[in-house]
Amino acid sequence: MEESKVRARRLGTLGIWAALLVVVCVGVSYFVTGLLVRNDQSWEHDEEQGHHWLHQELALTPSEVVAVDAFEPDYHRDRAKLLENFNAQIAKLRGLLVEKDDFSPEVNAAIHELHVVHGSLQELSIRHYYEMMSVLPPEKKEKLRKLAVEALSEPE
Template sequence: MSHPPKAQRPSRWRIGGFLLLLVLACVGIGYLTADLASLAMHQMMERPQWKHDQPHGHRWLHDELGLTDEEAARIDVFEADYRQRRRELETEFDQRMAELAELIRANDSYTPEVTHAVHALHAVHGELQQLAIEHYYQMLSVLPPEKQQRLRDLAVEALSQPE
């Protein structure tokens, strides 16, 4: 088996440098994608139609479902706990975003502290998502079948909207 003349072969340094650059680009793109996805989810939660726990969002959902006073009262049994926990998690999410922003401002490279901050942000984001889904199922459990279907349709529609 013959090898091309040395002048035609790429050097190991050149290949190694290219691979290092490729890995760094992938890490950077992955980091930015994760950060942008978290930011998009946070902004998505700020939309009136997604903020069930805000007065206008709460009213919107009640109107969309055509809730009777009795149905609304059944939801209100667990609504206050949901709102409180959501506020706590949103505050923590904002703190984690601020911490990550400060690390990005202070560091010229991707450090273990940045990795930790990204993971901490994702953990809170996951808790927010889980809380919202648990709340959805709580609401579903107290509604009559026809309103359960409407709530399912609204949830699927909300989850299907591209950002």
């Protein structure tokens, strides 16, 4: 009887940790991928905290705007696909947390699948940052670098 209580407590604790992991993964992903754009699927220059804000912060010239914006369509298309996959993985893990009473191989696999997609989102955002860096003059590269470091330094 006592052993079953200990096991139930351990499973409950494990479930809490797994749920917390999901929350942390979601938060980190949205923070990192939202570094330069908002998290919705559409993109417009006038989005709150979108590229319009970045253009102002960097005081981009018209030719720099054209150079930076050349990367946007591919980035937003790839990001939308990854976010769709990420949300599907979250839904899958959420379902497993509801239906499974213990840390099963399916739960473990779902967590690892979520990490893979999360890593892909992070990589895409960082690659996009470097694409923008590649077309900016030195003083604006430094400003973008400072903005990125500030954004990554603020807890969300």
